[in-house]
Amino acid sequence: MGIKMAPLSVTKSFRDLNRLDFRILSVIEILMAKHEFVPIEEIIRFMKYTEKKIQLSLKRLKKMNLVFIVQRHYLGTALTFIGYDALALKALVEKNVLAQLGPEIGAGKESNVHLGMADDGKEFLIKFHRLGKLDFRATRKSRTFIAEKRHLSPLYESRLSAEREHKALKALYTKGVSVPEPIVQNRHLVTMRIIHGQDLFRIRRSDFGSEEEIAILFQNIIQEVKKCVQHGYIHGDLSEYNIRLNEENYPVLIDWPQYVNTEELHAVEILTRDCQNILNFFERKFLVKIHYDMSEIIQILD
Ligand SMILES: Nc1ncnc2c1ncn2[C@@H]1O[C@H](COP(=O)(O)OP(=O)(O)OP(=O)(O)O)[C@@H](O)[C@H]1O
Ligand SMILES: [Mg+2]
CATH class of the missing domain: 3.30.200.20 (Phosphorylase Kinase; domain 1)
Known part of the structure; x- marks a missing residue:
């Protein structure tokens, strides 16, 4: 209207x-x-x-x-x-x-x-x-x-x-x-502040040199998610649409209104889903197998 x-x-x-x-x-x-x-x-x-x-x-x-x-x-x-x-x-x-x-x-x-x-x-x-x-x-x-x-x-x-x-x-x-x-x-x-760069979902294989660079980006994202959890925050809607890459290709997590606190009832499920979304995106987009043990991040919740 x-x-x-x-x-x-x-x-x-x-x-x-x-x-x-x-x-x-x-x-x-x-x-x-x-x-x-x-x-x-x-x-x-x-x-x-x-x-x-x-x-x-x-x-x-x-x-x-x-x-x-x-x-x-x-x-x-x-x-x-x-x-x-x-x-x-x-x-x-x-x-x-x-x-x-x-x-x-x-x-x-x-x-x-x-x-x-x-x-x-x-x-x-x-x-x-x-x-x-x-x-x-x-x-x-x-x-x-x-x-x-x-x-x-x-x-x-x-x-x-x-x-x-x-x-x-x-x-x-x-x-x-x-x-x-x-x-x-x-x-x-x-x-x-504006994050100059691009949304994660737009990246292409050609934006990376080696497979190793792809793995590093994945690790950097997980690293930031971990820091959030350590400070009590879970994003709650994490996906390739809510991550921007800055000009150094470092991930920046955006779009936070639906965050949940780590003490909340479904924290484990929500955090698992957030990480799984990222994992799925990388595997789908780059046809690589990412070996990541989710329990590493979940245990921070205990
Ligand atoms: N700080 C920022 N710098 C540059 N671009 C941004 C920034 N924040 C958001 N954007 C761009 O605007 C888009 C929309 O922002 P955001 O994801 O926060 O809201 P949204 O997805 O519209 O919200 P909703 O999930 O409610 O639909 C992002 O996908 C991104 O492309
Ligand atoms: Mg968004």
Whole structure:
């Protein structure tokens, strides 16, 4: 419904937003802690602007797809992902992290990845977490939505996901594990340094000299996974799609929101699956037999 393409629309509409528009967006955000759809009356009561000004602004915000307006037994409004993007991007601008939003360089099931540029011209990466779909027609859900403490709110879920990813990156980067250096996180956005190089799934046999080099890459990946485990983290979705090779062909583990702690219930199974995925990839891709005894890494869990 166009919602997933948010960031581009944001840059386009960003310039047209005034102070009141942003104020209203953040008031809606605050009141969404209480309501799935915020009664417009409550916004008017909350703000010191005239009703007419608020109505005009809401109309503009709706036109730019930054908010939904819905007619229930009251007239209500809620942020769209684009509206949430606008608030988060503005926060990054105000923290002097972001000067300009660049093009999209990747999109997964649950995220969009963009380039960002800082004041000093340095580029970095912005990952927009997008969990779930926003659909204002899903009326029947609205009661459980509040009862279950917002667990059905896609914006809230997306923020939790970004917080988890940032937390893992920060912990692991600080410990010297090969992961991207995190910069800041705001709402559903995570920013980090770009890993120049390529995704593991793209490598070819011709990228390597000898079979020995292939074995070294495999060992380096296992080495990094081990370090994660030693610091209490298991990736949980490790595969050739979530490993980048930097310019020295050294592996960097990316995409962390679904990590699990090593004390968690299924830690052994999840760690085994992670390692098995990598093993399978190497054997499939290079038609080599990798001799690796998984118990070596599993025993770190004991
Ligand atoms: N720090 C980085 N430097 C360079 N490229 C990156 C970086 N982080 C991610 N990418 C690129 O963006 C793609 C998507 O990132 P990531 O794997 O984190 O999210 P995702 O796979 O879209 O998430 P999901 O698993 O929710 O679908 C990666 O496959 C990679 O190509
Ligand atoms: Mg990924």
